[in-house]
Amino acid sequence: MNNVSAVKENVQISVKKKSQIADIWKRLCRNKTAVLGLVIVILLVLVGILSPIIFDYETQVIKTDYSNTLQPPSAAHPFGTDELGRDILIRTLYATSTSLSIGVVTVIVALAIGLVLGSAAGYFGGKVDMIIMRIMDIFLAIPGTLLAICIVASLGNSIINLVIAQAVAATPKFARVVRGAVMTVRDSEYVEAARAIGAKDATIIFHDVLPNSLAPIIVQTTLEVASVILSIAGLSFIGLGIPAPMPEWGAMLSASRAYIRDYSYMCMFPGLAIMITILSLNLLGDGLRDALDPRLR
Amino acid sequence: MSEDIKKDLTAEIRDLVVEFRTDYGVVQALNGLELEIERGKTLGLVGETGAGKTTTGLSLLRLIPNPPGVIVSGSIKLDGKDILSMSDKEMQAIRGKTVAMIFQDPMTSLDPVMTVEQQIAEVIKLHEEGGQAEALKRAREMLELVGIPGSRGGEYPHQFSGGMKQRVVIAMALACNPELLIADEPTTALDVTIQAQVLEMMKGLREKYNTSMLMITHDLGIVAEICDKVSVIYAGRVIEHGTLEDIFKNTRHPYTEGLFNSLPNLEDRQAELKPIKGLMPDPSNLPKGCAFCPRCDYAMDICETQKPGRTYRNDTHYVECHLYNKDNIHEGKVKSR
Amino acid sequence: MIKFIVKRLVALIPVLLGVTLLVFFILDLAPGDPAKTILGEQARPEDIAALREEMGLNDPFIVRYGRYMFDLVQGDLGTSYKTRDPVGEEVWARLPNTIVLALTSTAVAILLALPLGIIAAIKQNTLFDGISMFISLLGISMPVFWMGLLLILLFSVKLGWFPVAGADQGIKSLVLPSVALGFMHMAAIARTTRSSMLETIRQDYIRTVRAKGLPEHDIITDHALRNALIPTTTVIGLQIGQMLGGSVLTESVFAWPGIGRYMIQSIQGRDIPSVMGCIIVFAIGFALINLLVDLIYGFIDPRIKAQYR
Numbered sequence: 001m002n003n004v005s006a007v008k009e010n011v012q013i014s015v016k017k018k019s020q021i022a023d024i025w026k027r028l029c030r031n032k033t034a035v036l037g038l039v040i041v042i043l044l045v046l047v048g049i050l051s052p053i054i055f056d057y058e059t060q061v062i063k064t065d066y067s068n069t070l071q072p073p074s075a076a077h078p079f080g081t082d083e084l085g086r087d088i089l090i091r092t093l094y095a096t097s098t099s100l101s102i103g104v105v106t107v108i109v110a111l112a113i114g115l116v117l118g119s120a121a122g123y124f125g126g127k128v129d130m131i132i133m134r135i136m137d138i139f140l141a142i143p144g145t146l147l148a149i150c151i152v153a154s155l156g157n158s159i160i161n162l163v164i165a166q167a168v169a170a171t172p173k174f175a176r177v178v179r180g181a182v183m184t185v186r187d188s189e190y191v192e193a194a195r196a197i198g199a200k201d202a203t204i205i206f207h208d209v210l211p212n213s214l215a216p217i218i219v220q221t222t223l224e225v226a227s228v229i230l231s232i233a234g235l236s237f238i239g240l241g242i243p244a245p246m247p248e249w250g251a252m253l254s255a256s257r258a259y260i261r262d263y264s265y266m267c268m269f270p271g272l273a274i275m276i277t278i279l280s281l282n283l284l285g286d287g288l289r290d291a292l293d294p295r296l297r
Numbered sequence: 298m299s300e301d302i303k304k305d306l307t308a309e310i311r312d313l314v315v316e317f318r319t320d321y322g323v324v325q326a327l328n329g330l331e332l333e334i335e336r337g338k339t340l341g342l343v344g345e346t347g348a349g350k351t352t353t354g355l356s357l358l359r360l361i362p363n364p365p366g367v368i369v370s371g372s373i374k375l376d377g378k379d380i381l382s383m384s385d386k387e388m389q390a391i392r393g394k395t396v397a398m399i400f401q402d403p404m405t406s407l408d409p410v411m412t413v414e415q416q417i418a419e420v421i422k423l424h425e426e427g428g429q430a431e432a433l434k435r436a437r438e439m440l441e442l443v444g445i446p447g448s449r450g451g452e453y454p455h456q457f458s459g460g461m462k463q464r465v466v467i468a469m470a471l472a473c474n475p476e477l478l479i480a481d482e483p484t485t486a487l488d489v490t491i492q493a494q495v496l497e498m499m500k501g502l503r504e505k506y507n508t509s510m511l512m513i514t515h516d517l518g519i520v521a522e523i524c525d526k527v528s529v530i531y532a533g534r535v536i537e538h539g540t541l542e543d544i545f546k547n548t549r550h551p552y553t554e555g556l557f558n559s560l561p562n563l564e565d566r567q568a569e570l571k572p573i574k575g576l577m578p579d580p581s582n583l584p585k586g587c588a589f590c591p592r593c594d595y596a597m598d599i600c601e602t603q604k605p606g607r608t609y610r611n612d613t614h615y616v617e618c619h620l621y622n623k624d625n626i627h628e629g630k631v632k633s634r
Numbered sequence: 635m636i637k638f639i640v641k642r643l644v645a646l647i648p649v650l651l652g653v654t655l656l657v658f659f660i661l662d663l664a665p666g667d668p669a670k671t672i673l674g675e676q677a678r679p680e681d682i683a684a685l686r687e688e689m690g691l692n693d694p695f696i697v698r699y700g701r702y703m704f705d706l707v708q709g710d711l712g713t714s715y716k717t718r719d720p721v722g723e724e725v726w727a728r729l730p731n732t733i734v735l736a737l738t739s740t741a742v743a744i745l746l747a748l749p750l751g752i753i754a755a756i757k758q759n760t761l762f763d764g765i766s767m768f769i770s771l772l773g774i775s776m777p778v779f780w781m782g783l784l785l786i787l788l789f790s791v792k793l794g795w796f797p798v799a800g801a802d803q804g805i806k807s808l809v810l811p812s813v814a815l816g817f818m819h820m821a822a823i824a825r826t827t828r829s830s831m832l833e834t835i836r837q838d839y840i841r842t843v844r845a846k847g848l849p850e851h852d853i854i855t856d857h858a859l860r861n862a863l864i865p866t867t868t869v870i871g872l873q874i875g876q877m878l879g880g881s882v883l884t885e886s887v888f889a890w891p892g893i894g895r896y897m898i899q900s901i902q903g904r905d906i907p908s909v910m911g912c913i914i915v916f917a918i919g920f921a922l923i924n925l926l927v928d929l930i931y932g933f934i935d936p937r938i939k940a941q942y943r
Contacts, residue, residue: 142653143875
């Protein structure tokens, strides 16, 4: 019995990366709630992309119509009209694109900065780690919402400031997650192997460490988009978010407060919109977490 | 052939079939397993990973996780009593008292937030008379018995080394003087020197209490050290069984031969290692005939289609293999060590 | 133990220093002239300039920050631009209200969430599990201010059981705000408790305990529970931060006279010192609560307790 062939037969065939992604996709699809979340998210994205195209901003979204104020839901206005005569359905749908786009941009910015800071801290450790994490700790010592409130309160109400505020609040969280993931991977054996054959630090970070740290980062990103959208709604609710007259769910809810007694329909739909958005993102994030975690299989 | 002699059996498993029903398919863990453990004796259960050794141990305690595990058919008797028909309460009375189990990884076998003496005292309070104070006293005695100072009883598991943790586990298992001790690879996670200590200690305790033991292992060295009889398990069935002498000196089954050949030969350092080719069959998709056939050097046509029956060499030794029948069983077809 | 607490308190100081510096810096970026805010838009330029000198507003950043910190460590949170009263007094007057709200909400959250999560884990994949986890999912997806509005709509406007806003009716006033704020946290804690419980039940040592013959319900109470609470405590700690942010919104919805509401009013009035004062109080509170959570952690997990000695 030839030993070489015996060894060959006993060696496992290495899994190609493509089939890994296929595996993850399969696992995700098996999770019904995650699929539901994904479907709703896709629908929301479609609404977000199409709303600015379908609805004319000037005439349909922000134009006031004093003859038509505070109409309850009807065939002409399925969600009713608000205190300035604007159609709530159209505004609710339009707000989707506002919330989603700000949410995504914020998270991208926070992720980018967080990636750099977190990888550096996690990979190099020591003094670099300590300095970066101390600074992050200071930011994290203020609850995120409060930090965002503080920044917007200071710099004023505008979309740019909103993005800055949310990004500043979100970056430390990403830095933490990235750092944790990087540290777990850094001490693993295949990184040792890479170092042993003389690979440079940057190469190791990009080719070995980051791709394998991806799972928690992806999950955090999804959940953070939800968190940012929720935060923006909250800020808009207290008047520190998207400046009027741009439609935003939180601002719409705030406006509905005064009319809650007799025109209660006004507070239903924007709130529902927020909830559905956050819910679907959370379902998706949870599903991704389960699908990406090999330990659960 | 051997049924005429009435044996005093602590444990008896007949024709046990256990399946794991998962989303990915049905896994046949045990396929008609037969096992006998005589009182005061130690049976070694030898096989590769995935052969069904741990499942066998768990089934003696009726601890097979359900879902997804299901005991489909067969019988398990402890001390002559059928445990498959017992209620949960009756089983709980048996576990820890009549039969106890030591698991493989000592690092994770102990509750991290409870002191070690509390954990030993717990099983004592459950099954024996007396209150907390007596149980703690007895717990400390057990610790001394396994070589740990009783004064350390108030410490937590993380404050002990791997070898000492395993001793705590052994102390816990023997605290109520069980009739049957199931040890699932108790020394695999330990250093070799600690292994030897733990084995010696187990032998001593066995002598002292006349405990029957099921030693589950893949290490033939341990088998030679501590076992009286050996069952070799492959793909959920016992394919060869006998005394130490039967198995070591009169090996019959090609798989058993393969196990011995996988060990390096100290006498002939130049000889090539002879691993068994191939891998264990997929337990959710077992071959139609003999489970070992695809890997067997001696395979014949009949092996692919028909499962072999039992052939006895003497009162204690039998093998399930098409190579053998009543007539040729006395000359081995495979090399023995 | 005392040594540990003192050590942690001391370690807090650089962090709080950093926080004050950060917040001071952010608020300093605000456009607008505080002197103008105080004297009004119509004031004469000379008066404005004089006030600026008097308030030291023309000094460099470091000097102003130093002056603020000097006052701060003596307990002086500055003077409100609006009322010209010490910020400290305003904050102090409102602090108890926020604390009451926070405590009640947390109690509501934990008392509901723990049993919910534990039972859901034990009865995994049954109807109870499905329903409670669905409710939890809703809870973490619902904005707290919407929850508040809905509660007001149902229980105040339609049913009239509770007041719409304010804190004048004692316990009755407290109910809706606590439920609104607590529900969000109950949801998060329930989910974590459940998943942590499920994880714990799968551990090897639970199998060992079962092999000892312990009945199932004793396994849960004597072994699984304590171990499962460890990650849950961490989540409760993380939730505190969210809750502080949520309390600001809740106070806004219910016109609850706490620090959060005061802070929003100050923002709208461009009253920088008051805003600063509020945020600092929040930051200190947050840090202290985290310390408390860490101590509780140590009580539950003996491995951590060892580090605390």
